[in-house]
Amino acid sequence: MPDTAVAAPSVRQEASRDRRDPPWSRHRLVASLLDGSCPLADLRRAAVALGMPLVGSYRVVALHASGQARRAAGRAALGTAHGHVHWHGSRPVEHAIVLLGDPDRPDLVDEHQVAALPAGVRIGVSMPVEGLAALTDARRQAVSALHLCPPQGGYVDLSAHLPAAVLDADPALADRLRTQVLGPLATAGPDHTLLLDTFAAWVDSDGSTREAARRLDCHRNTVTNRLHRLERLTGRRVDRPADLVDLTLALAAHRRTRRQHDGQPR
Template sequence: MVDKDISTLATALLERVDELAKEMTARIRSGSRDYDVVPTEDLEEACRTHLTNALHGLTAQVPVDTAAAADIGRRRALQNVPLPAVMRAYRVGVRYYWEAVALEAGSTTPVASDKLVAAASAMWGLHDSITEAMVSGYHDTVAQRLLASEHERSALVEALLDGRSMDADVLWSAAEVLGVPRTGPFTVVAAEVPQIGRQALPEVAAVLSRRGILSAWRLRPDLQLGIVYLRTSRHLDDLTEVLRQHAEHRVGVSPPYDQLSHTGDALHFAKVAMRSGDAESNAVTVFDDSPVEVATAGAPDVMARVATKVLGPVEALPADERELLLDTLDAWYGCGGSADKAAKLLYVHPNTVRTRLRRISERTGRSLTDPRGITELVLALRAVRQTPKAPSSKPAVTTKTADG
């Protein structure tokens, strides 16, 4: 219900809307430096639009135009005006608007106080509708910009990982968009995904950012890949710690490199490092820290033949006995060739470890006191561990253990 006196008052103010818009603009500018980026003509137009909209609402001549408010919200988002500053500007604007209404009601167009109270209630309802539309437009634009920015980042990461040729200017632009310096050291991370379309390391960029580590990531069908800036030597340790805390499958970390143009080469090393971990584990392998493992993973076809030649007699054993022997060899090697340490790791007696190692030597013909024999067994073991096992539908068969 629109009162005749209120409608008359609103009509009188509409005749002065340009004057009111200029004064509202001045008040908003004086209260916030965030609006320095908004051209005066733009701000005056927005004030004029909102004043006209609000006054027409009091006259009931036209419905409230929330689309105009949404458009203004989009403009402010594109101008990078913080949303809290926009909200403050709206509060300043509505306060001035009501001052103008009250002043008019007390002078040239008298309105009874009860009618003015009713108009105030209508005004706040109108203000809520306009503000909600503005915020909605603002958020939509921010979301679109973030999505476009993420697409751009993802495309640049993909181009760098593919090793595409880029001139210096393009590389500098890529560094700026990715939020990393133009020179390193950098490293590439390659992580196996749990299944197609799922991230191997969800939220990893945010987790690293909280530690002061900059990174950019790309999801491929089989891998999640990242370019990480190592500002300090400590950041590599922090990176591997985060990866070990969050990895569900194998992860590889390349050697550090200084130029973004070498990212494609680093990706190759990261993949090799990833493949060097046990296929059924969530191992995080740093290329430079694991020379034996990465050497094995670097030539999978060759090492598969070596594994068959060296460990074939052990692989031919029943599954449970075979795994017992291989686990013992793995533990013994990991403990620096100490049967006592391996026994503690496996929760068995040291003599049990020695018995199992002797069976491996007997079946393979390789001595675990001969450097050459140890080398061949270890390389073959790494090749076996790095190969994913095919799923089997056969039930497990219980046999005697390798301890006799």
């Protein structure tokens, strides 16, 4: 429900003034909400300018797309299913402030809309936050999610990728983990990439050797043999929880390094 303070008689004059403000002034006010420079005293004015409550559940969306048509497609994929959406135009990344109609709804877009996105459109979404004052944190989260998108395009909700986001927040530690856990695979020579890709397919298949074999177009026994070889080289077993945590986090760090080598825009 909207915060009643926004509609109170005491802010009617403020609302009237905001309607007379030039567009660049409102643009600057919203920018200050997102970058953390908005004074607390201006939060009520920002709420009026946005037509959004001071208190409510929000997400911030970060959109990276080259060209007007791709940006329009990215905006359209978000839609308005969650109530009020305010787009803040900026380059190279645009942001949307979304007032959630249903805070428990897991996604802002459905998989069909994501599949229809043009190549190169990347969308990162923050976790839900409470109140306009938390939008700065939400913007940082949305940008972190954007960094996790594959370079060819896609949609990442940070809520489902927290371990990878933690690694992205400390690149040096992520690289140290990758080297420590996966470094021994270098002794496999040319099979180094094959073993990693097999483990990645197995992880992405929720630990199903059958599904991993289907994705890799090989026999399930081949997947099992490669996983055993990875275990011998790394000294970690995929059926031991603590070891699996190390391996999956190291895989996430490896994927982060690969994205950088692929030249993904940040």
